[in-house]
Each structure stands twice: as C-alpha cells, then as structure tokens.
Amino acid sequence: MKVDEIDLKILKILQQDGRLSNAEIAERVALSPSPCLRRLRRLETEGVIQGYRPQLNRQVVGLGMTVFVQVKLHDHSAESVTGFEDAVREMDAVVNAHTVSGSADYLLEVVAEDLIDYDRLVKQMQRLNMVREIESNFALQAVKTEAPLPLKL
Template sequence: MPYINLDAIDLKILSALQADGRLTNNELADQVGLSPSPCLRRVRRLERDGFIRTYRAVLDRDSVGLGLTVFVEIKVEKHSRDNAKALQEALAALPEVVSCHMVSGTADFIAEIVVTNLKAYERLLTEKLLTLPMIGDIRSNFALTPVKSDAALPLTHLKRGAGGREAAVGDCD
C-alpha cells in the first residue's frame, strides 16, 4: 500500500492541510515542526505521489443558492458492464451530482445531488435522469439537516509506518 512511506510528519502535514488548505508553507512548517524548505519538499512529494489530489475552497451550499441536497438511489435496468459504464459517465457529466458511488445492496448507485430547490430537482429528474435508458428505478431521499459534511479524512489508521512499526517523528525519507 502506498501509505507505508508516510511518517509522522507527513501525517501532520496532511492533517494540517485538510484543516486549512490555505496555509502558507511557513505556517505549515511551523505547525509540523520543520523548516520551510524540507516542509515544501515533503508537500511536493505528497502531491506528486497522489496523496494530495487538489486544493479547493469548500463553499456553503445555502450561501450559493444550493439549498436542497438529495441522495438518489439508482437501479440499473439491465445489469451489464456497458449499462453500468454508460450510467457512470452520464452521472459524472451532471454538475448537480457532487458525489456518486457504485454500491452493493438494493441500489446500484447512490448519487448526492445539490440543486436550488424542489422544482429544480424535479426538472433534473424528469429531463435528465429519467431519460437515461439504462435506469430501471430511482428513489430520492431528501436531506433535512446536514449532520456532518465535507469532513477531513480520518488518518488514524496511518499511524503505523512500514513493517508495522509505529511511525515516529524522526522517521524521514
């Protein structure tokens, strides 16, 4: 697994950047106990190795007028690799779909959709989703109150270094 190359400082860097992606390199270096040059080298390595995929602002949905979140369970009409791939591509192309997962259970996919209001969801449902020929069934679940959203990834499982030993602050690449 790729994370075996992470040490305690790498984990501190990842945690700090998840909490605040706008930290300057100097601020980050102070937080993790490094000087700026080694800190920047580590950040660049974490980016290059794919641990850090991108940086972005997390917007408040209500403030930007996207007050309705719908979790949509979708069943594929005829199970085939082509239908599943076509549905994945169609869902990925919709900007209203902010998250989508192929799942096991009663549905084949669960999509998180954000729209302005119920009327906008009705339009998306009738004009886009229900026109897709590979869809057999759709069930909509409307979010009432967000309990936890846009959380940082938990990194506690990465506290062990290579070979199953505890990662220590002195372990460096």
C-alpha cells in the same frame, strides 16, 4: 507511496486549513520550510493530495437542497454501467456518486436550488435507458458534512 508520521501531520493540518503557507505548516510540524515544501510537492505528485478548493456554503450560493438518490439499473452490462457513469459525470448537480452494495446500484449526492431544479435532474436520469428505478431521500438538515479524514498519528 509510504506516508510517514510527519506526512500525516502535514495532511491533518492541511485538512483543517488548506490556505496555510508552507512556512506555517513547516513550523507546526517542526521542519524547516525547504524539507516541508519537498514533502508537500511529493504528496501532491504522488496523488495523496488531490487538490485544494474552498468549502462553499450551499445555502448562500443558491443550492440549499441536498438529495441522496438511489439508482437501480436494468442490468449490469459493461455498456449500461459505462453509459450511466459517463452520464453522471456530466451532471453538475451530482456532487458525489458511488457504486454501492444493497438494494441500489448507485448512491448519488445531488444539490439543487429547489424541487423544480431537482425535478429537471430526475427527468434527465429517467431518459437514460439503463436506469430502472430512482429513489430520492431529501436531506432535512446537515448534521456533519465535509469532515476531514480521520488520520491516525
């Protein structure tokens, strides 16, 4: 799919405020509402826009602990990789998971209520037979989170 300059403007506006109406977006990108809505629907259908959701304050909803977890597997067999990735997808506390290069195989971003809550997750991961090592890095302070993508216009 080709994304043109108007599409990029729409995307940038939506990243700043996903609750804007089509009419407000159309006005900001100098389109009439109908063509703007067609562009929005195309961006959604083509998977450029993958969804709309609110950003929640983790502290307020009781998930004030953020931990970055490096996980090493015993091996990289298809069975181990698939098993681990399937297990991680089922763990609600894991909000982001990436395969990475370097000393670890995976980098997970985990949210928890407190140390006891996080310990439950670690024990759940330790029970996975493909997991060799878990290293936890506790976030002390969020400096920048959930920033919009740096779209070039």
